[in-house]
Amino acid sequence: MEIPNAEQWVITSRIERRTYRITIAHPIGEPPPGGYPVIYLLDGNSVFGTMVEALRLQCRRPEYTGVMPAIVVGIGYEMDDPYAQERFYDLTPLPSMEYRKRSDNEPIPEQGGAEVFLQFIEEELKPQIESEFLVDRTRQALFGHSLGGLFTVYALFRKPESYQYYVAGSPSLHWNKEYMLELENDFITRARKIPVHIQVLFGVGELEKSHECGNCARARALTERLAAISTDIGVKAKYQEFEHEGHVSVLPVLISRALRFALHPDPTRDN
Secondary structure (H helix, E strand, C coil): CCCCCEEEEEEECCCCCCEEEEEEECCCCCCCCCCEEEEEEECHHHHHHHHHHHHHHHCCCHHHHCCCCCEEEEEECCCCCCCCCCHHHHCCCCCCCCCCECCCCCECCCCCCHHHHHHHHHHHHHHHHHHHCCEEEEEEEEEEECHHHHHHHHHHHHCHHHCCEEEEECCCCCCCHHHHHHHHHHHHHHHHHCCCCEEEEEEEEHHHHHCCCCHHHHHHHHHHHHHHCHHHHCEEEEEEEECCCCCCCHHHHHHHHHHHHHHCCCCCCCC
């Protein structure tokens, strides 16, 4: 099925010459004077179509749905499978010393490229998007799930000013635990001096709570730490469990929730 008003680019990064398939869906007609909100979507091969269709259905009547029209930018890879091996490199801050094999006992691919991947998004992809479309830079969101959720938290800690809305679905916070805690402490120290004015949604499936990695508890604890100092650092953090959903099945309902979270016509409301 062809997605209306969507186009596809292939971009090779300047830094490491890594190639990405970028898929963009944009609203019909003239943009508002301040530009359209934009959602940058990690693992674009797996969830781009789901998000775009959910947005298309809901944004027609924002006054009823709480969802404005927006641009969706899917960041993926040149393949048809939903998940590429390369994501292990792009979405992890450091190579894991603890996790060496996947659940099928195969070695985990190369890791530790989150810094250069974030640099690619911020310094190459976003300027190109903004050269082609009128974007509201005050209404930008980053959405990631699983390892993409880990990367979303990493981006929040490293470059919080880049987005106003962060959606971390089932974030793999068991990866690089000590390093992520260092980044969190550094982020809080900086934000106490210069508050950041951002909103964060952690969304997980209820059925994930029994998994041995403990990421639901980690996401809840991180939410509580941020919420406890919300006034000091300018972060509104929310944790939400979706009933009867697992690690993968949570994606459609989380996407629908994320649209209302990031694209509500009244950005001052309490999410």
